[in-house]
Amino acid sequence: MSIATEMLTLATEARDASRVIATLSSAVKNELLLKMAERLELNAANLQQANQLDLQAGRDKGMATAMLDRLELSDSVISSMAGGLREVAALPDPVGEVTGMWVRPNGIRVGRQRIPLGVIGIIYESRPNVTADAAALCLKSGNAVILRGGSEAINSNRAIGEVLQQAIADQGLPAAVLQVVTTSDRSAVTELLKLEGQIDLIIPRGGEGLIRFVSENSRIPVIKHYKGVCHTYVDAAADFEMAERICLNEKAQRPGVCNALETLLVHRDAAAVFLPQIAKAMARAGVELRGCERCCQLVPGMTPATEADWPAEYLDLILAVKIVDDFDAAREHINRYCSLHTETIVTRDYATAQRFLREINSSVVMVNASSRFSDGGQLGLGAEIGISTSKLHSFGPMGLEDLTTRKFIVLGDGQIRE
Amino acid sequence: MSIATEMLTLATEARDASRVIATLSSAVKNELLLKMAERLELNAANLQQANQLDLQAGRDKGMATAMLDRLELSDSVISSMAGGLREVAALPDPVGEVTGMWVRPNGIRVGRQRIPLGVIGIIYESRPNVTADAAALCLKSGNAVILRGGSEAINSNRAIGEVLQQAIADQGLPAAVLQVVTTSDRSAVTELLKLEGQIDLIIPRGGEGLIRFVSENSRIPVIKHYKGVCHTYVDAAADFEMAERICLNEKAQRPGVCNALETLLVHRDAAAVFLPQIAKAMARAGVELRGCERCCQLVPGMTPATEADWPAEYLDLILAVKIVDDFDAAREHINRYCSLHTETIVTRDYATAQRFLREINSSVVMVNASSRFSDGGQLGLGAEIGISTSKLHSFGPMGLEDLTTRKFIVLGDGQIRE
Numbered sequence: 041m042s043i044a045t046e047m048l049t050l051a052t053e054a055r056d057a058s059r060v061i062a063t064l065s066s067a068v069k070n071e072l073l074l075k076m077a078e079r080l081e082l083n084a085a086n087l088q089q090a091n092q093l094d095l096q097a098g099r100d101k102g103m104a105t106a107m108l109d110r111l112e113l114s115d116s117v118i119s120s121m122a123g124g125l126r127e128v129a130a131l132p133d134p135v136g137e138v139t140g141m142w143v144r145p146n147g148i149r150v151g152r153q154r155i156p157l158g159v160i161g162i163i164y165e166s167r168p169n170v171t172a173d174a175a176a177l178c179l180k181s182g183n184a185v186i187l188r189g190g191s192e193a194i195n196s197n198r199a200i201g202e203v204l205q206q207a208i209a210d211q212g213l214p215a216a217v218l219q220v221v222t223t224s225d226r227s228a229v230t231e232l233l234k235l236e237g238q239i240d241l242i243i244p245r246g247g248e249g250l251i252r253f254v255s256e257n258s259r260i261p262v263i264k265h266y267k268g269v270c271h272t273y274v275d276a277a278a279d280f281e282m283a284e285r286i287c288l289n290e291k292a293q294r295p296g297v298c299n300a301l302e303t304l305l306v307h308r309d310a311a312a313v314f315l316p317q318i319a320k321a322m323a324r325a326g327v328e329l330r331g332c333e334r335c336c337q338l339v340p341g342m343t344p345a346t347e348a349d350w351p352a353e354y355l356d357l358i359l360a361v362k363i364v365d366d367f368d369a370a371r372e373h374i375n376r377y378c379s380l381h382t383e384t385i386v387t388r389d390y391a392t393a394q395r396f397l398r399e400i401n402s403s404v405v406m407v408n409a410s411s412r413f414s415d416g417g418q419l420g421l422g423a424e425i426g427i428s429t430s431k432l433h434s435f436g437p438m439g440l441e442d443l444t445t446r447k448f449i450v451l452g453d454g455q456i457r458e
Numbered sequence: 459m460s461i462a463t464e465m466l467t468l469a470t471e472a473r474d475a476s477r478v479i480a481t482l483s484s485a486v487k488n489e490l491l492l493k494m495a496e497r498l499e500l501n502a503a504n505l506q507q508a509n510q511l512d513l514q515a516g517r518d519k520g521m522a523t524a525m526l527d528r529l530e531l532s533d534s535v536i537s538s539m540a541g542g543l544r545e546v547a548a549l550p551d552p553v554g555e556v557t558g559m560w561v562r563p564n565g566i567r568v569g570r571q572r573i574p575l576g577v578i579g580i581i582y583e584s585r586p587n588v589t590a591d592a593a594a595l596c597l598k599s600g601n602a603v604i605l606r607g608g609s610e611a612i613n614s615n616r617a618i619g620e621v622l623q624q625a626i627a628d629q630g631l632p633a634a635v636l637q638v639v640t641t642s643d644r645s646a647v648t649e650l651l652k653l654e655g656q657i658d659l660i661i662p663r664g665g666e667g668l669i670r671f672v673s674e675n676s677r678i679p680v681i682k683h684y685k686g687v688c689h690t691y692v693d694a695a696a697d698f699e700m701a702e703r704i705c706l707n708e709k710a711q712r713p714g715v716c717n718a719l720e721t722l723l724v725h726r727d728a729a730a731v732f733l734p735q736i737a738k739a740m741a742r743a744g745v746e747l748r749g750c751e752r753c754c755q756l757v758p759g760m761t762p763a764t765e766a767d768w769p770a771e772y773l774d775l776i777l778a779v780k781i782v783d784d785f786d787a788a789r790e791h792i793n794r795y796c797s798l799h800t801e802t803i804v805t806r807d808y809a810t811a812q813r814f815l816r817e818i819n820s821s822v823v824m825v826n827a828s829s830r831f832s833d834g835g836q837l838g839l840g841a842e843i844g845i846s847t848s849k850l851h852s853f854g855p856m857g858l859e860d861l862t863t864r865k866f867i868v869l870g871d872g873q874i875r876e
Contacts, residue, residue: 059793063817136816142838148827150837155819157849240849261679261850282872289874375477397867398554399481401573409566409870418875419568419866420560431575431658431863432679433851445849448837449815452827454700456707457836 043223047231050219051186051238054159057216058184062156066133068211069180076207077125080172083203084118090199091168098192110167113196121172121200124423128176131422134441135182138449149451154444156182158240161232163188163254165246168196174243175204175218177425181443186239188221188229190246198222233258241443243426263438265429267353268298268381270411273370273396274318275387276309282408283314283386284321289410290384292325296355298427299382299414303350303360305370308334311363315339322359332362350377367392371399378402380429382414403429403436461641465649468637469604469656472577475634476602480574484551486629487598494625495543498590501621502536508617509586516610528585531614539590539618542841546594549840552859553600556867567869572862574600576658579650581606581672583664586614592661593622593636595843599861604657606639606647608664616640651676659861661844681856683847685771686716686799688829691788691814692736693805694727700826701732701804702739707828708802710743714773716845717800717832721768721778723788726752729781733757740777750780768795785810789817796820798847800832821847821854 041049061069080087091113098108134154141151160183162174171187178185189197201220208215221228233242236259244254244264255262272290274283290301306314311334319339322329329335330349331342342361349360350373364370374383382404385396393407404414414437416424421439428434434442459467479487498505509531516526552572559569578601580592589605596603607615619638626633639646651660654677662672662682673680690708692701708719724732729752737757740747747753748767749760760779767778768791782788792801800822803814811825822832832855834842839857846852852860 062819144831144836144838148831153815158819261848279872285872285874293875397571401480401576401865404866404868406868407870408872409868410874412875413562413566413868413870413873414866418562419868420562430679435863436866445853447819448822448832448854450822450824450827450831450837452825452831454697454703454826455831456703456828457711457830 043225043227044231046223047221047228048235048238050216050221051159051232051235053216054184054186054219055238057214058156058158060214061179061184061217062135062158062182064182064213066135069133069182070129072208072211072213073125073129073176073180075211076172076176076204077122077129079203079207080118080122080125080200084115087113087118087196087199087203090195093195094168094193103192107192111193111196113168117169121169124169124173125176128180128423131180131440133180134444139446146455147453148455151449151451152446153449154441155447157443157445159184159186159238160443161186161188161239161242161260163229163232163242163244163246163250165190165250168193168200170245171197171200171220172204174245174425177423177440178443179217181440183443184217186219186221186232188232191224191226194222194224229254230257233260236260245426261433263426263428263430263434265298265379265381265427267379268300269302269351269353269377269379270299270382270384270414271303271305271374271378272301272384272386272411273305273364273374274307274310274314275367275385275389275392276307277389277392278307278310278314278386279388280310280314280317284318286384286386286408286410287318288321288325289412291322291327291359292357293412295357298353299411300355301359301411302353303362303377305362305364305373307370308363308365311335311338315361315363325357327357327359330358330360334363335361338363353379367395374400374402380435381427382406382411384409384411403427461643461645462649464641465639465646466653466656468634468639469577469650469653471634472602472604472637473656475632476574476576478632479597479602479635480553480576480600482600482631484553487551487600488547490626490629490631491543491547491594491598493628494590494594494622495540495547497621497625498536498540498543498618502533505531505536505614505617505621508613511613512586512611521610525610529611529614531586535587539587542587542591543594546598546841549598549858551598552862557864564873565871566873569867569869570864571867572859573865575861575863577602577604577656578861579604579606579657579660579678581647581650581660581662581664581668583608583668586611586618588663589615589618589638590622592663592843595841595858596861597635599858601861602635604637604639604650606650609642609644612640612642647672648675651678654678663844679851681844681846681848681852683716683797683799683845685797686718687720687769687771687795687797688717688800688802688832689721689723689792689796690719690802690804690829691723691782691792692725692728692732693785693803693807693810694725695807695810696728696732696804697806698728698732698735702736704802704804704826704828705736706739706743707830709740709745709777710775711828711830713775716771717829718773719777719829720771721780721795723780723782723791725788726781726783729753729756733779733781743775745775745777748776748778752781753779756781771797785813792818792820798853799845800824800829802827802829821845
């Protein structure tokens with residue numbers, strides 16, 4: 041069987057199975073997730089045996105220690121996978137929710153009701169725990185899921201998939217609601233990305249290279265984000281103690297993530313006081329500052345920023361800093377360089393806060409709070425399947441609701457169109 | 459200037475202008491639409507002069523009368539364009555609506571607020587009135603719009619565009635919020651479809667050929683529907699008088715549209731009574747029936763259906779008819795052949811109606827009402843920019859709300875992440 045035929049068969053089975061899971065009650069889906077969690081824990085030894093094959097292959101190829109760590113299915117990773125499944129089981133089910141209903145003059149009632157998307161493909165790298173985490177969210181929202189992890193985790197992913205499928209079969213459900221693509225043929229992804237009739241959505245998770253490859257080769261809608269170039273604007277009317285606390289948290293609490301601060305904009309009337317203050321605090325936290333010309337005059341010893349610093353996503357203890365003349369200049373800088381991820385203002389001024397909320401159209405816009413809250417869990421979505429920085433379908437962190445769409449339902453009593 | 463550079467320049471200007479219109483108040487946008495309506499009426503003679511050039515070129519090429527009719531900017535077409543602008547002005551503005559807001563345990567308030575998509579490209583054929591209709595919906599929802607009509611209406615579209623741009627300039631707004639692409643170079647569309655950084659959404663309106671071309675060549679998300687193969691299932695427990703009235707309305711009131719009925723499914727226990735009744739009514743309405751084997755046995759003289767009839771979108775006074783054994787068989791037939799447009803059940807049975815609403819996941823699902831209501835205006839969306847039969851972003855008829863997305867807003871008082 042060619043890889044194209046194999047993928048089409050697999051996706052067609054997923055499409056058929058998606059019709060079954062789409063109509064299951066929340067109770068049945070929750071029971072399934074709990075059984076999956078139990079099965080993972082019971083089969084920990086088998087999973088770790090399969091995982092050893094991947095770890096050995098990684099070591100043979102000279103894989104870096106950090107990568108090997110991410111690949112390892114330790115006891116605590118397995119228990120956290122099981123915990124994740126139980127958490128998703130406890131979340132509210134978005135399917136079936138009627139988000140609005142109204143009556144037309146002729147008496148028909150029109151509503152919009154949430155339904156699953158159908159079949160979701162997840163293309164990811166490295167961490168095998170994504171296999172369980174992503175599966176939980178897709179199944180809870182009534183979708184079938186096709187999972188394709190990286191070749192470096194192929195044995196671990198296959199083993200996790202088999203354990204989860206056993207739980208599915210135990211519940212009398214079609215195993216094809218969850219499929220793990222474990223062929224070593226690299227064209228499997230390219231073939232999957234062509235199946236627009238069978239797969240409704242692709243979510244790539246991994247490095248920028250993977251994401252670009254997927255979005256350039258897909259005939260299926262892709263939801264993704266490339267990077268997070270997050271800005272914080274400290275207004276003239278900011279509480280500088282609060283601004284310091286927020287900026288430090290944004291930059292230094294976990295610098296390697298997409299919601300970390302990358303560029304700090306400071307109103308010129310705040311600069312004389314705030315810039316030396318934040319420079320000292322950042323230095324204590326080990327952060328290198330790269331400043332505009334005016335910044336460098338105010339704070340001696342700051343590295344001069346070049347044009348390359350403004351669009352940079354450092355993911356490191358480095359921060360670009362710029363003095364701006366007013367709100368408009370801050371907005372123009374953000375519009376030019378931001379990645380539509382998360383932008384923050386620190387201010388005590390009501391009108392300025394309102395303008396920022398209205399005029400900055402990134403996926404998350406914050407007043408007086410750390411950009412580190414820009415995350416599905418922190419924002420209260422319960423769990424996160426990914427983040428979208430393109431505007432169609434979902435914008436920002438995505439939870440269970442984002443794995444659904446809405447159909448119209450019409451309740452009549454014999455009305456016809458005149 | 460190459461056509462690629464020309465399109466990039468135009469789209470970049472649209473992107474800049476989109477930031478201006480995104481933050482306008484509803485009052486300013488409504489005033490703009492009313493001025494546009496007034497300008498169209500004042501310039502009726504100029505528009506008709508330009509339209510004459512297209513009509514003459516059409517006649518010279520031997521264009522069919524029906525096509526010439528669609529191309530004509532008669533007094534009544536111009537007055538209906540102006541009326542359409544005024545209607546859109548009167549609709550509620552979706553921008554700024556906060557669709558939900560909640561408080562997290564740490565006290566941050568998280569909400570989701572509607573914002574415009576940004577820049578919308580409309581690729582359409584034939585009727586030049588689309589230029590004004592589509593522009594009104596895009597501008598009202600705070601988006602910039604790029605319009606590319608067919609070459610057969612190029613002079614009319616250019617003239618309408620100029621009139622609308624005058625109204626925009628009169629209001630002191632950037633004319634680039636509305637741009638009409640009037641180059642005769644056919645690669646203009648292909649170039650536009652590459653500009654994923656400048657354009658957020660493409661909506662093609664026209665025949666299946668145009669829609670396939672756009673969706674196969676676009677790097678930008680496309681919302682579209684190919685066809686409407688609508689089914690009505692007459693249950694054993696149907697009120698047959700109501701079923702007859704609904705089916706006739708669905709098939710014969712306007713057979714050439716995408717929400718007309720194409721396949722009638724009849725429960726076997728209803729067939730003996732209902733099939734002869736509906737056959738007689740359809741015959742009076744001039745509808746040709748193409749029936750399954752059992753149908754042909756029950757109603758002599760019915761044309762036998764072939765496999766090609768089940769997925770057919772006739773757009774004509776032809777109806778495929780099939781007897782099914784039960785609800786499951788009806789659902790399986792619909793799942794196999796429907797285009798996810800509109801499906802209807804006629805029944806008096808509560809449980810069967812509920813099952814249909816739950817288990818059929820087309821974009822519009824109806825109980826005891828005519829499929830002809832599957833339209834943005836009829837469903838109460840106010841106006842319709844198009845219909846989507848793919849599930850991402852929008853599913854079903856699309857109104858102003860579907861030209862927006864939602865950003866997260868976070869209101870804090872100094873919270874940081876621990």
